[in-house]
Amino acid sequence: MARGENVFRRKDGRYEARYIKGRRADGKPVYGFCYGRTYEEAKGKADRAREEMASAKRPDHSQSPDVACFCDSWLSANSARLKPSSAAKYRMDMENHIKPYFEGKLPCEVRPEEIEGFTRMLLNGKGLSPKTVRSILTLLRSVLSYMRKQSGENLPELEIAYPKESRKNARVLDKKEEAMLAMLLAQEMDSCKFGVYLALRTGMRIGEVCALRWRDISFESAAISVCQTVLRLPQKQTDSETFRKDGFRTALVVGPPKSESSLRVIPLMPDIAALCERFRPEDPEAFLLTGTARCMDPRKLQRRLKRYLEECGIPEAHFHTLRHTFATRCVEAGFDVKTLSDILGHSNIGITMNLYVHPDLDLKRENMSRLKPMISL
Structure with a gap:
């Protein structure tokens, strides 16, 4: 039975918590596993594992915000001009797709192959339609552009290949x-x-x-x-x-x-x-x-x-x-x-x-x- 953030109760009575510790070439996640006698123990171990991974990649987190931080910052900076429905959609796309995939990534660590893997993951791993994927990639492009301006680093402009969208005729009642x-x-x-x-x-x-x-x-x-x-x-x-x-x-x-x-x-x-x-x-x-x-x-x-x-x-x-x-x-x-x-x-x-x-x-x-x-x- 699942409780919370990828925490499951096993048949043997123990709790199993999993976290993303890396990604394969096709963009699919590689999970790490932590176990405990209680939900809180297993979740706490997984949280500490995530923190250790983040610390290893980013020694000074306060001085080096990751992609997830820039997602939140972009949304806050643009909230005044966005309709509530648009802001809600962007927030959900960030929470469900962008932030989990680029978890712990610094601006300088986002490479073209990362974006290609992200696109494959959305299309093949999650089975999203080309139209939906194009919408998410458009949002990612805006975040990356904001990140280049705000990070203070000399980051290259990354090209994004958008999937082709096949046009379908609208259903009309005869x-x-x-x-x-x-x-x-x-x-x-x-x-x-x-x-x-x-x-x-x-x-x-x-x-x-x-x-x-x-x-x-x-x-x-x-x-x-x-x-x-x-x-x-x-x-x-x-x-x-x-x-x-x-x-x-x-x-x-x-x-x-x-x-x-x-x-x-x-x-x-x-x-x-x-x-x-x-x-x-x-x-x-x-x-x-x-x-x-x-x-x-x-x-x-x-x-x-x-x-x-x-x-x-x-x-x-x-x-x-x-x-x-x-x-x-x-x-x-x-x-x-x-x-x-x-x-x-x-x-x-x-x-x-x-x-x-x-x-x-x-x-x-x-x-x-x-x-x-x-x-x-």
């Missing part, structure tokens, strides 16, 4: 699947079904739907103002809280949306306006999906959507599929791309075209038929 889902949502519609239908008919993200308050809907101008989103962010645990392996717990946070371009106004369609009238409470400060001062957890809405999709027999779809589907239907209906980009909250038209708009074969065939033949057959 018209039959969309009709089946809409029919199910219309039956005895409750707040969760309303939230799913709202996303399907407006392209709103799940966090934006859950953060929507009644004050954000103008019945006079028939429009929805998207100005907030709900995120589940990790928060560092205190000693009094129940221990979790990663040392973090999560909490719902209502804050600004993904980017400035996500602040937008979406016109109300008649069916959405009618549903809003049906569910409208007296308190304009209440959240749209709950009618109370407490927002709906996005995870609840995700679970409900999964159930609805299973009832309809719709495979391989998730909440963002509703957004993809909305964008595709808008293009098929003849929306100009600029208008659609604004409704979706994208910063530029290119994102809309490349990520969300995927014409089906019938639409491609219709456009191809507009070309005149060049020869007579």
